[in-house]
Amino acid sequence: MEANKDAALHYLELAERALLTNDNARAMRYINKSEDLFPTQKAQDLRDQIKHRATHSSNNSTTNESNTTSSNHDRANTNHNSSHTRHRTNSKTTEDFTSEEEAIKKIKTCKDYYTILGVSKTASEADLKKAYRKLALQFHPDKCKAPGATEAFKAIGKAFSVLSDPKKREDYDQYGHAMEPQYENNHRNHGHGGHYYYSDDDDDFSAEEIFNLFFGYSGPTNRAYRRRQHPNTFHFTTHSPQTNTTTLTQILPYLLLFLISIIGTFLVSEPQFQLHRTGKYTVLRTTRSADIQYYVKQDFRAPSTQTELDRFESSVIDEYISDLRNQCYREQQHKESMIWRARMMNDNNLYRQAQQLTTPSCTKLSQFARTYA
Template structure:
């Protein structure tokens, strides 16, 4: 995997250029290839942005007074209005978007899709709108209600049975603001937040779901139960993979000899004696019999190996720290978050600093 790092970085560079040229499909192709070759935080962030929104970051935070001047002319810094029920700011575009949702005539118009839109198009539209109207990001008056309406529209239309019923009903029942008793058939069986977490939080709703009926929230227990398997054979089939892993792990520990040293920062089982290499003063831990087994040339060769492993670990960790920091910058640029950008600037790279220190000492 390590030998693929250079090729993965080349793919990321190509993808970044493609995003600059408004070619998200090409960028996604090379980013996925980069992740297969050598997973990185930078490629992960870019793929997330493309998957959620389908377009490239809009904000530039290159630093200095020039960038701040550009930021003042950007979408992020457009004139803001103050909400009547919150001290947080919102833009005129956000307020217009909320009005559009409220004026929509049916669920399809809420999601901005045609009546024959396939499942994947519904999903893409929901992803984009849910991020745009989430209460943590959109503080315009009515944004929370719009967020709920978007979640309800997707939950109904993504359910084949409910969608068929919805398409067959009259215009009065289809209207999102209709107060008809029958309109309860088109309320989602999942809360907007639970639905959002399914898409973006990596989890699924709990056993108790918040159900919105006629604008009021109530809690209900899910009636569906997982069927229970019966019989000893079914149980054995379930636990067999775990048993195999335990047996293989135990055999590997018995057959593989323990390393001579440990590069951990504290003593551990079998490695209680702390030592420093003669050349780079790298700390490492050894067993109690180490001093009697390694002397002279053997000790010198071992310490050379210790230092090589230590420097190799520093290089890997330095690269990971840089990737993580760059990922923070990408998120800050996309969301126009100056606080996140400043946190990214302050984020340290201790492994890189230590590597530079060692390199300087070797050439000093």
């Protein structure tokens, strides 16, 4: 998920700042949070850097210890490593849990949906979605292990389900929580009439609701609502069922897009040449200028006029230059990545290896530009 990736990168920035102040413990906490949200190579590199620092510091301390205290130092170092491992496993500190517990308690005891989401009564639909995504990510039971996280997550979902629906929000602004028993009375007296409001029995989100929450669909749904009648028994009623015509109307645009993509694959013709030999392109040819080699099919027919041949070979040269540029870019990125990793890990050997890496495609592109400019 893209929101998880942005949050993960934010934690990595905090980890880098902590490393600048030599606060390895804080940096490791941020790295763990980042990897929980979205694993990246950068997080692994920062973790390796911290391990390298710890090993380097441990080696310096060991050389200053006498032989008589070396066994005690080993035991202390072992205890430190096991404690560090436990700390990584429980990535939440006592301070983190305390702040989360306070936030969870506030959400569970709060009766105002606007306060739960942390928005004003004039908040727009975009503001509601932004607040919901942030809180749902923070208090999702898979991410937040503090006591009461599940109840807080459900309370956040209830608040959003009401405020994101224009009709429900209008009634909530007018009646507040009094609308729920009013709905129950209307439901009993008039069968399936009236509007549905989120009640305490509706804690689970269906796949359709999750889609509606994140993509803004507010039309009729097929959700079956559940109301407890008797212990261990449930009464199911449906609200605003969709007809076959409505369903077909909704999926028709997606069906058209699918058909257009299928038809497009048949309309696109195969290229006349390839720069590299493949199963179909086996006949080797060379351009008259620049001596660029390329491959064509067995049934290839060369352009009949000089102008057409010049235009064709010009396209071959352009494709060759574009291919060299792409390869050059990848080689440069690989080299810069190794240099950055060596600097972060303070590894001189790795830095020298990175500096010695060559970029043959870049060299070939430069030579080509000088020769055929």
